[in-house]
Amino acid sequence: MGIFNNIKNIFNKNKDQMTVDEQIIYDQANKYKQGMEKSRNSMMSRLKALFESYDVINDDLFDELEEIFIMADIGVNTVLDIIEKLKADVRMRNLQNMNEFQQIIIDKMFEIYVKDEIVNTNLNINEDGLTILLFVGVNGVGKTTSIGKIAYKLKLEGKKVMMAAGDTFRAGAIDQLKVWAERVGCECITKTEGSDPAAVMYEAIQAAKKNNIDVLLCDTAGRLQTKVNLMKELEKVHRVISREVPGSPHDTLLVIDATTGQNGLNQAKSFTEATAVSGIVLTKLDGTAKGGIVLAIRNELGLPIKFVTLGEKITDIEYFDIEQYIYGLFSDMFE
Amino acid sequence: MAFDSLSDRLQKALKTVTGRGALNEVDIETMMREVRLSLLEADVNFKVVKEFTNEVKQKAKGEKVLKSLTPGQQVVKIVHDELKNIMGEETENLTFKIQGITIFMMVGLNGAGKTTHSGKLALYCRKKFNKKPLLVAADVYRPAAVDQLVTIGKQLSVPTFEMGTEHKPVEIVQKALEFAKENHHDLVIIDTAGRFHINEELMQELKDIKDIVKPDEILLTVDAMTGQDAVNVANSFHEQINVTGAILTKLDGDTRGGAALSIRHVTGVPIKFMGLGEKLDQLEVFHPERMASRILGMGDVLSLIEKAQDSIDEEEAEMMAKKFKNATFDYNDFLKQIKQIKRLGNLKGMLKLIPGISSKLKNIDIDENQFNYIEAIIGSMTEKERRNPDLINSSRKSRISKGSGRDVSEVNRMTKQFEEMRKMMKQMMNMNPKDMEKMMSGMGKPSSNLPSGATSSKGKGKNRGNRRPWM
Structure with missing residues (x-):
C-alpha cells in the first residue's frame, strides 16, 4: 500500500534537492517525529519486540497487539474494531508475512481515521470577513x-x-x-x-x-x-x-x-x-x-x-x- | 458520582452470573472478559487489569460458595475485595513536623490542578489541623500562574509568598522559608510549575528544590481523567523525587477514575486526597475502602453480604435448607430465621442498601416492631404447636393472642402467611431448576418483592400491614 512512500521518498532526498512543498512536508514530519519521540519510544519498543518474538500470526500476537493499542489510549471499542478488521484481513489474504502484516496494521489505523472521507483538517476560515x-x-x-x-x-x-x-x-x-x-x-x-x-x-x-x-x-x-x-x-x-x-x-x-x-x-x-x-x-x-x-x-x-x-x-x-x-x-x- | 459508569458495566457483566446456581469455567471466563473490558474502559492500566483479572479468576474458581447466597454475588465480593487490595488498606494521613515548619511540595503535569489544590490544602490544613499556612508561588513559567495563586490566597485569606517570574524557583523557596520563619507560619505549601516527567531540566529543578527545603510531603497531583499514561507519569515522578502521596483531581466529573487503581498498584504511592470541584473547599480525604465500594456501585450490597456472612451460621443455614426441602420447616425454625434477620440490624436501613429499592422506600413505613410481634406470637405457642403448626386451631389462636398481647386477627394473619410460605417451599423444592431460576429472578426485582406487601398495607393503617418482612 505504501502510505508513507511519499514521506519516505522525501526523507531519502537531500534537502537542497527538495521542492518547496517537499521541504514543508519534511519539516513537518521532523517536528512530529521529534515531538512524538517519547510517545513513540515505548510503543515502538513493544511493537518491535512483538514482531521479533513472533514468526506466525496467531491469537497471542493479536492479544498483545490489542494491549499495545490500548496502551496508546485508543478507545476499547475502537481497538476491538481494529483487531477484528485485522483478523478478517489476515484470514482473507491468508497472510503469513510479518512485514506485510505490519503494513496492514498501519493501513487499518489509517482507515479508521480516514473512513473513506476527505477529512478536512483546515480551519473553516471565512474569507470575506470575520x-x-x-x-x-x-x-x-x-x-x-x-x-x-x-x-x-x-x-x-x-x-x-x-x-x-x-x-x-x-x-x-x-x-x-x-x-x-x-x-x-x-x-x-x-x-x-x-x-x-x-x-x-x-x-x-x-x-x-x-x-x-x-x-x-x-x-x-x-x-x-x-x-x-x-x-x-x-x-x-x-x-x-x-x-x-x-x-x-x-x-x-x-x-x-x-x-x-x-x-x-x-x-x-x-x-x-x-x-x-x-x-x-x-x-x-x-x-x-x-x-x-x-x-x-x-x-x-x-x-x-x-x-x-x-x-x-x-x-x-x-x-x-x-x-x-x-x-x-x-x-x-x-x- | 464519578465511578458510576464502571459499576454499571461490571453489574452488566456480572448479571449473566448472579442468580445462577453454580459457576462453571466458561461462566467465569466470560465474566472475566467483561470485567477486563470494563476496567480497561475505566482507564485502569492494562497490566494492572491483567493481574487483577487473573487473581479474581483464581479466587472465583476456588471459592467455597455459601449456600444461602447466589454464587454470582460471591464473585462480586471477590472482585470488590481485590479492588480494595489494589487501592491500599487504610486511609493515609498527612505528615506534619511536631516542631518547626512543615513543608508540602505540589508536583505534577501541566493542568493537573496543582495551583488550585495548593489552595484547597491550605484551607483544609487550617481548618482541620489549625495550621497557619503560607502559599509559595514557585511556578515562574506558566503565564499568570503567580497571579492565580495570589488570587486564591486572597480568597482564603492565606498569605502568598511570591517574587514574580524573574527569579529562579530555588531562590524563591529559600526566601519563602525565611519569610515563613519570620512570620511564624507552621506550614508552607509550594506550588511548582507543571512539567513533563521526561523533561530532565525541569525535573532537576524539582530535585534541587527538594534538596533545599526537605519537604515532609511531596504530593503528586494527577488528573482523574488520565488514561494509560498515569502509571508512567506516577512511576517517573516517584523514581526521580520520591513522591509521598497523590491527589486525584477532577473526580467530580464522569471519569471512571481507573488511574486511582493503577497508580497505587504500580507505584505503591498512596492516594491521599481527591478533588471534587472547583471550589476551594471541595477536597476530601481519599478513602480506599469506600472508593472500592464506589467503583462497584454495589458496595452497599457487599456490606450486606458481609453482614449476612458474619451473622449466619453456615451449618445452620444448611440444616435450614434441608428442612425447606423436606417441608419440615416449623415455627421453631421460623423463629430462628427471624432472629438471624434481626441480627442483621435495622430492616429499613438494610433494604436501603439494595440498589433500586431505596427510591421506592421513601413512602413506605416499615415497622421494625413486626419482628418483635412475631416473636411474641410464636413465644406464646406451646412447644407442641411450634413443632406441629397444623395443630393450631381457633381456640389455640385466641390463647396465643392473649399470651402475646396481639389481636387474634394478627395471629391469624401470621399463621396464614406461615402456611403460604410452607406451601411455596414445597412447590419450590418440587420444581425443576429452570423454573426455579425464573422464579428467583422474578423475586429479585424489587417491584415484585417488596411493594406487594407494602401496597396492601397502605389501606390498613399503621402497624397493621400485611407485610412479609421475612420473605
Whole structure:
C-alpha cells in the first residue's frame, strides 16, 4: 500500500534537492517525529519486540497487539474494531508475512481515521470577513495556551487576529491570556473576573468588527462536561456568538489533553451537544502519552483533529496530519 | 458520582452470573472478559487489569460458595475485595513536623490542578489541623500562574509568598522559608510549575528544590481523567523525587477514575486526597475502602453480604435448607430465621442498601416492631404447636393472642402467611431448576418483592400491614 512512500521518498532526498512543498512536508514530519519521540519510544519498543518474538500470526500476537493499542489510549471499542478488521484481513489474504502484516496494521489505523472521507483538517476560515473560533474543553487541557499558539500561527499566515478572554472564572485566567496576546502581538478583549462570558464575547465581536479583524479567538473557562449549569452557560456563549455573526463560530474547537483516557469520548459527546464542536486540538503530545483517544473520537463521533501541540514554545503547534501522526508513532518501523 | 459508569458495566457483566446456581469455567471466563473490558474502559492500566483479572479468576474458581447466597454475588465480593487490595488498606494521613515548619511540595503535569489544590490544602490544613499556612508561588513559567495563586490566597485569606517570574524557583523557596520563619507560619505549601516527567531540566529543578527545603510531603497531583499514561507519569515522578502521596483531581466529573487503581498498584504511592470541584473547599480525604465500594456501585450490597456472612451460621443455614426441602420447616425454625434477620440490624436501613429499592422506600413505613410481634406470637405457642403448626386451631389462636398481647386477627394473619410460605417451599423444592431460576429472578426485582406487601398495607393503617418482612 505504501502510505508513507511519499514521506519516505522525501526523507531519502537531500534537502537542497527538495521542492518547496517537499521541504514543508519534511519539516513537518521532523517536528512530529521529534515531538512524538517519547510517545513513540515505548510503543515502538513493544511493537518491535512483538514482531521479533513472533514468526506466525496467531491469537497471542493479536492479544498483545490489542494491549499495545490500548496502551496508546485508543478507545476499547475502537481497538476491538481494529483487531477484528485485522483478523478478517489476515484470514482473507491468508497472510503469513510479518512485514506485510505490519503494513496492514498501519493501513487499518489509517482507515479508521480516514473512513473513506476527505477529512478536512483546515480551519473553516471565512474569507470575506470575520472568522470566529471558539475554544472549549475541560479544566487544565491547555485551551489558553493553544489559543496563543494558534493565534501566532495565523498571524504568521498574514491574518489580523484578536483574542476574547471568556474565562472569567478561574483565578488568573484573564492575565494568562493577556500575556499570550502580548507575545503574539495582538489585542485581547477582557472584562473583569466574574463577569458574564457571553458579554465578553459580545464586546469582543463588536471590537473585532470595528477593527477589521480577520480571526477572533475566543477563550472559555474549563468545565467538566457533567456540570449542567456550566454547559448551559457555554451554550449561551455559543448562541450569542452565532447571533452576532450568523454562521459563526466558524470552528468550535474542543481541546483535549493527550494524557486523557476514555473520558475523552464523553467530553467530545457532551461538548458537541452543547456547542456543535467541529474539530479537536490535541495538546501535550510531547509527553509519553500517545493521545490515541482522538482516534476513538474520530471513529465513534466523526470529529476530525485540526491541530496538535508538540512542545512549550509558541511555535510548537502543527496542523494535524494523520499520515504524520501515524508516522510519528510508527516511523522506527520503516527506517 | 464519578465511578458510576464502571459499576454499571461490571453489574452488566456480572448479571449473566448472579442468580445462577453454580459457576462453571466458561461462566467465569466470560465474566472475566467483561470485567477486563470494563476496567480497561475505566482507564485502569492494562497490566494492572491483567493481574487483577487473573487473581479474581483464581479466587472465583476456588471459592467455597455459601449456600444461602447466589454464587454470582460471591464473585462480586471477590472482585470488590481485590479492588480494595489494589487501592491500599487504610486511609493515609498527612505528615506534619511536631516542631518547626512543615513543608508540602505540589508536583505534577501541566493542568493537573496543582495551583488550585495548593489552595484547597491550605484551607483544609487550617481548618482541620489549625495550621497557619503560607502559599509559595514557585511556578515562574506558566503565564499568570503567580497571579492565580495570589488570587486564591486572597480568597482564603492565606498569605502568598511570591517574587514574580524573574527569579529562579530555588531562590524563591529559600526566601519563602525565611519569610515563613519570620512570620511564624507552621506550614508552607509550594506550588511548582507543571512539567513533563521526561523533561530532565525541569525535573532537576524539582530535585534541587527538594534538596533545599526537605519537604515532609511531596504530593503528586494527577488528573482523574488520565488514561494509560498515569502509571508512567506516577512511576517517573516517584523514581526521580520520591513522591509521598497523590491527589486525584477532577473526580467530580464522569471519569471512571481507573488511574486511582493503577497508580497505587504500580507505584505503591498512596492516594491521599481527591478533588471534587472547583471550589476551594471541595477536597476530601481519599478513602480506599469506600472508593472500592464506589467503583462497584454495589458496595452497599457487599456490606450486606458481609453482614449476612458474619451473622449466619453456615451449618445452620444448611440444616435450614434441608428442612425447606423436606417441608419440615416449623415455627421453631421460623423463629430462628427471624432472629438471624434481626441480627442483621435495622430492616429499613438494610433494604436501603439494595440498589433500586431505596427510591421506592421513601413512602413506605416499615415497622421494625413486626419482628418483635412475631416473636411474641410464636413465644406464646406451646412447644407442641411450634413443632406441629397444623395443630393450631381457633381456640389455640385466641390463647396465643392473649399470651402475646396481639389481636387474634394478627395471629391469624401470621399463621396464614406461615402456611403460604410452607406451601411455596414445597412447590419450590418440587420444581425443576429452570423454573426455579425464573422464579428467583422474578423475586429479585424489587417491584415484585417488596411493594406487594407494602401496597396492601397502605389501606390498613399503621402497624397493621400485611407485610412479609421475612420473605
